[in-house]
Amino acid sequence: MSLVTILLVAGALIGIGVWGALAQQSFVMLMMGIELVVNGVILAAAGFWAETGAGGPKGQVLVIVAMAVMAVEMAIGFALVAAVYRARQADMTEGIGSLRG
Amino acid sequence: MMGGDRIDVPSGIDPFHPALAVPVLLAVVGLGAVIAVILHRKVASSLAGTGGSPATSAAAPLREARWLARQQVVTTERPDLATWILAPAAYLGLAVAALSVVPLSAGVAVADVRTGIVVFGAAEALAIVVIFLHGWSPNSPYALISAYRFVAVALSYELLSMFVLIAAAIPAGSLSIGAIVDSQAGLWNVVRQPLGLPLWLVVSWGVTFSGPLAVVDSADLAGGGGVEDSGLQRLAWAGARAAMLVVFAAAGATVFLGGWQGPVLPGGAWMALKTAALLAVLVVGDITLARMSAQRFVRLAWAVLLPLAFLDLLIAGLGSL
Amino acid sequence: MIDVAFVVFSLTAVVSGYLVFRVDSMIRASFLLLASFLNVGAVLVLLLAEYLGTALLFMMTVEMIVMALFMVMFMMNPAGLNPMSMVHQPRVAAVAGVVAAGGIWAVALFAEFPDAPVVDADQAVRDLGFELLGQSMLVFESAGVTLLATMVCAVVLSAARGRYGDGYEGSVAPPLDPGGDHRPEDDLVDDDAAGDHHHGHGGM
Numbered sequence: 001m002s003l004v005t006i007l008l009v010a011g012a013l014i015g016i017g018v019w020g021a022l023a024q025q026s027f028v029m030l031m032m033g034i035e036l037v038v039n040g041v042i043l044a045a046a047g048f049w050a051e052t053g054a055g056g057p058k059g060q061v062l063v064i065v066a067m068a069v070m071a072v073e074m075a076i077g078f079a080l081v082a083a084v085y086r087a088r089q090a091d092m093t094e095g096i097g098s099l100r101g
Numbered sequence: 102m103m104g105g106d107r108i109d110v111p112s113g114i115d116p117f118h119p120a121l122a123v124p125v126l127l128a129v130v131g132l133g134a135v136i137a138v139i140l141h142r143k144v145a146s147s148l149a150g151t152g153g154s155p156a157t158s159a160a161a162p163l164r165e166a167r168w169l170a171r172q173q174v175v176t177t178e179r180p181d182l183a184t185w186i187l188a189p190a191a192y193l194g195l196a197v198a199a200l201s202v203v204p205l206s207a208g209v210a211v212a213d214v215r216t217g218i219v220v221f222g223a224a225e226a227l228a229i230v231v232i233f234l235h236g237w238s239p240n241s242p243y244a245l246i247s248a249y250r251f252v253a254v255a256l257s258y259e260l261l262s263m264f265v266l267i268a269a270a271i272p273a274g275s276l277s278i279g280a281i282v283d284s285q286a287g288l289w290n291v292v293r294q295p296l297g298l299p300l301w302l303v304v305s306w307g308v309t310f311s312g313p314l315a316v317v318d319s320a321d322l323a324g325g326g327g328v329e330d331s332g333l334q335r336l337a338w339a340g341a342r343a344a345m346l347v348v349f350a351a352a353g354a355t356v357f358l359g360g361w362q363g364p365v366l367p368g369g370a371w372m373a374l375k376t377a378a379l380l381a382v383l384v385v386g387d388i389t390l391a392r393m394s395a396q397r398f399v400r401l402a403w404a405v406l407l408p409l410a411f412l413d414l415l416i417a418g419l420g421s422l
Numbered sequence: 423m424i425d426v427a428f429v430v431f432s433l434t435a436v437v438s439g440y441l442v443f444r445v446d447s448m449i450r451a452s453f454l455l456l457a458s459f460l461n462v463g464a465v466l467v468l469l470l471a472e473y474l475g476t477a478l479l480f481m482m483t484v485e486m487i488v489m490a491l492f493m494v495m496f497m498m499n500p501a502g503l504n505p506m507s508m509v510h511q512p513r514v515a516a517v518a519g520v521v522a523a524g525g526i527w528a529v530a531l532f533a534e535f536p537d538a539p540v541v542d543a544d545q546a547v548r549d550l551g552f553e554l555l556g557q558s559m560l561v562f563e564s565a566g567v568t569l570l571a572t573m574v575c576a577v578v579l580s581a582a583r584g585r586y587g588d589g590y591e592g593s594v595a596p597p598l599d600p601g602g603d604h605r606p607e608d609d610l611v612d613d614d615a616a617g618d619h620h621h622g623h624g625g626m
Binding site for chain 2: 447449453456472473476477479480483484486487488490491494575
């Protein structure tokens with residue numbers, strides 16, 4: 001377990017997340033891709049904190065910020081999905097070709 | 102779960118030898134589960150005035166267990182077999198994991214880690230996932246409906262449990278459950294934080310889907326989550342649920358009734374007595390309280406019980422000034 | 423021992439992360455994502471970030487339960503045990519994913535990092551506590567205010583009734599053939615009752 005191996009794993013998670021977010025049509029699956037990206041970011045930040053931070057709080061705070069981002073992304077994302085569904089009955093990205101209400 | 106080397110646990114608790122821990126915990130939960138089932142039947146029959154039937158004898162649960170274990174296991178069309186089969190085992194595992202951070206007597210806990218109540222809360226949250234998957238995996242409508250209904254209820258009681266536990270941790274100044282017991286040497290939390298225990302009972306009924314929150318394997322959905330279970334699966338699920346009831350009674354006794362503390366008797370005996378007392382309360386409630394509709398409970402939880410949990414936190418904070 | 427645990431946890435995290443986009447059912451997808459998070463949480467504990475690891479574990483468990491709930495709200499098949507494949511631009515997505523991963527792998531393999539591992543895990547947790555809840559509690563308060571704003575926005579966005587009337591107004595079921603820019607008024611031509619459909623009941 002070294003910083004290099006941790007970053008390799010984090011890179012794999014981020015890559016899979018990007019692929020998922022771009023390839024999936026369903027809003028909810030798209031959000032899962034974003035979650036996976038943040039998962040990789042959390043792992044990378046924790047790795048940097050553990051191996052290069054000498055135990056200072058900087059890296060851990062970055063992880064907490066990433067967790068907060070994830071919580072906000074989920075809440076706003078689902079609220080948007082609910083709003084779009086009410087307005088358009090759309091649950092896939094193709095369902096909203098334009099933002100006209 | 103926390104692994105590694107633990108550093109100066111506040112209450113100086115020595116864990117069991119790792120090789121012993123799992124068998125000991127399983128024995129405790131297993132015995133507790135059998136007692137819980139027998140107690141449940143005795144109370145039910147005495148309340149209904151049908152005492153002395155064969156079903157209430159002490160040997161009856163074991164007899165039925167043997168009978169169930171030999172039954173044929175039937176499956177449904179295209180179930181998610183892996184989660185269906187693993188759900189009871191996972192539920193039992195989470196009960197055991199939750200019990201591992203609870204001190205059973207003075208200085209006797211498997212893992213009195215510094216983040217004890219967080220571990221307990223995580224096990225409780227994962228139990229929601231397991232109960233949901235158990236209902237979802239048979240690919241059967243009633244089981245599925247009960248699983249979703251449970252998720253709505255569970256998301257509502259989950260917050261209560263965390264606030265109540267955090268309130269109990271405030272006087273202790275630590276998240277370790279051993280420290281929470283030590284903090285009750287002078288005065289039990291049930292007196293110091295009167296709202297805690299009633300809310301804990303609600304959470305316990307929720308996690309074990311019994312009493313007013315019996316929304317999972319309930320008769321109104323023809324058996325709900327357990328409608329497709331048969332034989333060994335049914336036995337394992339019922340056993341795991343009884344075990345979870347015991348674990349939540351033990352946790353309640355530890356966090357609110359001073360745990361192993363008490364005069365004259367040894368710590369383990371006090372712990373057993375208090376756990377049995379809370380178990381009796383939970384069982385009587387399970388039998389006597391009517392099921393609430395999920396919608397009503399969700400409204401009650403967010404509008405009434407959650408503010409009460411905040412009040413509980415406030416009382417705990419003011420008491421620690 | 424720690425290395426073995428690390429390999430197991432991280433492989434599980436990556437494989438379950440990949441399976442999220444490969445399985446048929448959205449329920450499986452959300453709980454595989456949870457598995458990925460739990461394993462990353464376990465790696466965090468191995469990295470001596472005990473507090474963050476347990477926090478991640480706890481937070482993501484509840485979050486994925488909510489995720490599963492929404493999955494089913496927005497799905498044509500509630501049980502989700504039927505095969506499904508809903509993807510677009512697969513090639514672009516795959517290339518973007520490889521590029522994103524490749525960038526980080528390049529950093530991992532070719533960059534020079536300082537070597538300053540954590541010396542005292544307890545001290546690190548204490549420092550983090552003071553950083554979050556220290557003199558001005560800046561981090562904690564920022565997070566709190568951000569989440570408060572999030573809650574307000576989420577309620578405003580998802581409220582069934584807004585300033586401009588019922589949230590379902592003009593709402594019509596999507597056409598059977600997916601895709602395209604589907605607008606409610608497209609359907610009004612041959613369906614005079616479409617304007618006052620009321621799907622669902624807004625209750626949750």
